[in-house]
Structures are given as structure tokens and as C-alpha cells.
Amino acid sequence: MSESPGAQGLDPQAWETFCELVRRGAGVCDAAEPGGDGAPAADEETYDYQLSLVEHHRANNIPFLVERCGLPGKAVLEFGSGTGALSVALIEAGARAVTGVEPSRLNHEASLWRKRAHRLDDRVEFHHVDDTSRLPFADDHFDASVCSSVMQCVPDGEARRRILVEMHRVVRPGGLVIVCASGNGLIPAGPHSTRWWSNLAPGRAAQRGHLRGITYWEIRRALAPLGATLVRPADRADSEIARWHRRAAGRRLSGARRAVHRATLAAYALLEATVCRATGAPIEAFTPFVTVAFRKRGAAPGSTSTHG
Secondary structure, three states: OOOOHHHHOOOHHHHHHHHHHHHHOOOOOOOOOHHHOOOOOOOHHHHHHHHOHHHHHHHHOHHHHHHOOOOOOOEEEEEOOOOOHHHHHHHHOOOOEEEEEEOOHHHHHHHHHHHHHOOOOOOEEEEEOOOOOOOOOOOOOEEEEEEEOOHHHOOOHHHHHHHHHHHHHOEEEEEEEEEEEEEEOOOOOOOOOOOOOOOOOHHHHHHHOOOOOEOHHHHHHHHHHHOOEEOOOOOHHHOHHHHHHHHHHOOOOOHHHHHHHHHHHHHHHHHHHHHHHHHOOOHHHOOOEEEEEEEOOOOOOOOOOOOO
């Protein structure tokens, strides 16, 4: 369902400008620049997806960011903010303020118009940053940093590590570094892979600039040496598998789909009881989209931040 100026109370003129930028290619190609240079025009499916992206984040990412990460009331950095949809959804979910950084000028321009359409100029701030491995913020500045569906757009492993380290730098002690909705590099031909073999040969894929997934272990290798620790669910209801089940319960599934859903849940329950228990890895390390949070070493959870 697309965002609608009438239904959502959006500014109609700002929304129309945003829609025009999407037609020109905003959100289509993460490396695209404004003016059509290398930016393919959006096809109908991509256009509709971009227009409904806030709703997509409400359904798929916000539950994790609220239930596991506790972002309401927090000052959040969104790394790779794209056209601004997750930033808007975070404010709606109760984040105190959101700052987004985005390397694509066309995406950045579209994000400015999306936040204006949602009348959030005073609570959301977007920056165009050419080199996202060096962010224009002081150490310990935010309560949390989050990137959603971003890491596959950075095929080089060392570049990914530098980005994760930078996301960690700008978060206060006790704050969170969050990677969500990134295709899992363990899955051949998984979500966001440019070629079916991209996840099987990550070095070759990186050399060729192909999109590929990221793994939980890759994230941990970047953050654990800095003292960051995995944020584990408080109970089984806070796992991604439980959230899948709740979302499915709200939909009408055919008999075949219901059977597949039940079989998938059973397989993940077995995986959690065996491999996860033996290795200490979270179940989210094996789901199609890696969704994990790491806590920066320092102040205890629940401490009050003075940073904006």
C-alpha cells in the first residue's frame, strides 16, 4: 500500500516532488547521481515499492528495532538512509531524532522531499556524505546506529569492516550498532545477490562489484575486537522467528503455504536447538536476512544519553 497524501496527512506538493524523483531513479540504483547520469528510470514495480517503503519498514524492521533494540526515545543514526523511509518509520515508532547519511545524491534529494512530505523537518536530518567510512560526527554522538538493506551494496569486505567500525565510533558507550534486512551471505542466490554465485565466491564477487550478502560472523569479526557484544533476545517471543510467526498469523495462508510455513518454523527450531546452542550464534545468523544488534562496551543499558 502506497503512502497517500490524503490518508497519511502528507504535504501533497512535497509528496509529488518526491514521486517525481523516484520516477527519475531515486532508490533504483544506489550509485546513481541526479540528473539521470547513470540513474535508470524506475519501473512500475520499483516505483510502487519506493512509495510503500515506510509501510514495509513498519511491518518488517520496526518490530525488531523497538522490541529488541529499544529505539523509542533515542537519537539514531541511519547509515545509508536511501530515500528516507526507515528514518520516517523510526520517528513514527518513537525515536527522539534521526540523522541519515547517504552517498547517492539522487537518493539524498528524494529523502529531503520525503521528510518534508511527512512534515518531519524538525526531527529528521539528512546528509549527503561521499565517503561513508568517515562520518562527519564526533565520537559517542548517537544512542544507536542502524543500517537496513545496505551492506550488500558494499561488495568489498574491507570496506564493510571500515563502515561497521565507523558506525561503532559514533555510538555512545552502551549504545547499539544494528544491521538489519541485509541478505544473508550463507544463502546461495540469496536476497540482494547480483549473481547466483555471489555469496559462494565473495572475493570474486567483490572484484567484479556484484552485490552479495553479509554474514553474522563478518559483522562480529568487525565489532567484537572493539569490545562490542551481541544483544540477545530477552525471551523466545523476541526472536525473528517469533516475529515471522506473528506476521504470518495475521495473513490468510493457503493450505500449501501454511504447510511450508510450519515446516520452516520446525526447521529453525531444530537449528536453534542444535547449531545455535553449540556455536553461540543467534538464529538470525541463519535467516534469509541478517538482523542483529551489537552493544558498544561502556555504560549499562538504560543510561540516559546527553547526545543529539
